[in-house]
Amino acid sequence: MSGTLASTPSIRDSDDSAALVDKLTLLSRESKLLVALDFDGTLAPEVDDPQHARALPEARAALLRLLALPNTRVALISGRAMASLEHVANVPDSVLLVGSHGVEFRLDSPDTTLDLNTVELEQVEALSDVLEDVAAGLDQVWVEQKPAGFALHTRLATEKDSRIAHMQALSETQAEIAGLTVREGKNVIEFSVRSATKGEALLHLKEYTKATAVFYAGDDVTDEDAFAVLRPHDFGLKSGPGKTIAEFRVADPREVAGVLTLLATLRARA
Numbered sequence: 001m002s003g004t005l006a007s008t009p010s011i012r013d014s015d016d017s018a019a020l021v022d023k024l025t026l027l028s029r030e031s032k033l034l035v036a037l038d039f040d041g042t043l044a045p046e047v048d049d050p051q052h053a054r055a056l057p058e059a060r061a062a063l064l065r066l067l068a069l070p071n072t073r074v075a076l077i078s079g080r081a082m083a084s085l086e087h088v089a090n091v092p093d094s095v096l097l098v099g100s101h102g103v104e105f106r107l108d109s110p111d112t113t114l115d116l117n118t119v120e121l122e123q124v125e126a127l128s129d130v131l132e133d134v135a136a137g138l139d140q141v142w143v144e145q146k147p148a149g150f151a152l153h154t155r156l157a158t159e160k161d162s163r164i165a166h167m168q169a170l171s172e173t174q175a176e177i178a179g180l181t182v183r184e185g186k187n188v189i190e191f192s193v194r195s196a197t198k199g200e201a202l203l204h205l206k207e208y209t210k211a212t213a214v215f216y217a218g219d220d221v222t223d224e225d226a227f228a229v230l231r232p233h234d235f236g237l238k239s240g241p242g243k244t245i246a247e248f249r250v251a252d253p254r255e256v257a258g259v260l261t262l263l264a265t266l267r268a269r270a
């Protein structure tokens with residue numbers, strides 16, 4: 001029974017299920033809908049190697065169904081660098097993409113060039129030196145490069161090494177480089193020479209698409225910036241555990257896929 005409440009078991013069992021379906025039904029009737037989605041931990045289950053992350057087939061199918069509907073735009077808003085997001089998401093060009101937590105955009109007329117100024121380029125170089133030094137001294141700690149900064153990954157490190165990596169990276173970058181944006185995520189700490197948030201990115205997309213309402217789903221700390229800009233008639237969905245200001249929560253990407261499938265069905269009928 002694809003697209004019905006019965007296809008989303010944990011939502012069916014949840015106390016909030018009726019409220020979720022009622023709100024989703026109202027949202028599905030909006031004249032212009034923006035469906036904006038985080039990638040890792042929301043569409044794609046977490047994996048050890050970020051390059052191997054893929055959206056669940058049912059999440060991808062729901063995304064493509066939403067994309068085909070009239071007056072409906074779909075966007076991915078990710079902490080990943082744009083090139084990495086394009087690679088793992090592998091979605092049609094009509095999906096709007098935001099990378100690096102709001103630093104990079106791929107809209108309908110693609111222009112993903114990011115021109116860093118001289119100071120920023122120097123900061124990126126200094127950041128690289130500091131973070132590569134930190135990573136070199138610890139097992140299973142590694143650096144992912146992005147256009148305006150770096151992510152220091154600790155997923156496979158021991159708890160102790162992970163703590164040391166975070167502390168050293170924070171204190172040494174602060175001592176050497178002024179004005180960095182620091183973002184903590186799941187088994188990762190990120191440093192960027194450009195400040196941007198997923199909230200700013202979502203507001204930009206809302207204006208760009210002229211959406212009358214927004215659906216946003218995310219799983220991590222940086223997604224809270226996006227939940228924070230939602231209005232009462234919008235829909236916020238948190239995937240997994242952790243503190244959140246989102247109105248609704250499901251357990252994992254499989255259940256996110258269930259909600260997206262239901263939304264696609266309701267909107268197709270609306």
Ligand SMILES: O=P(O)(O)OC[C@H]1O[C@H](O[C@H]2O[C@H](CO)[C@@H](O)[C@H](O)[C@H]2O)[C@H](O)[C@@H](O)[C@@H]1O
Binds near residue numbers: 048153185187190
């Ligand atoms: O905003 P998102 O789309 O959720 O991206 C956040 C970060 O995702 C990636 O790292 C995370 O997912 C990896 C794959 O599951 C996992 O191995 C890692 O521990 C997580 O932190 C990505 O590598 C980062 O650049 C993104 O910022």
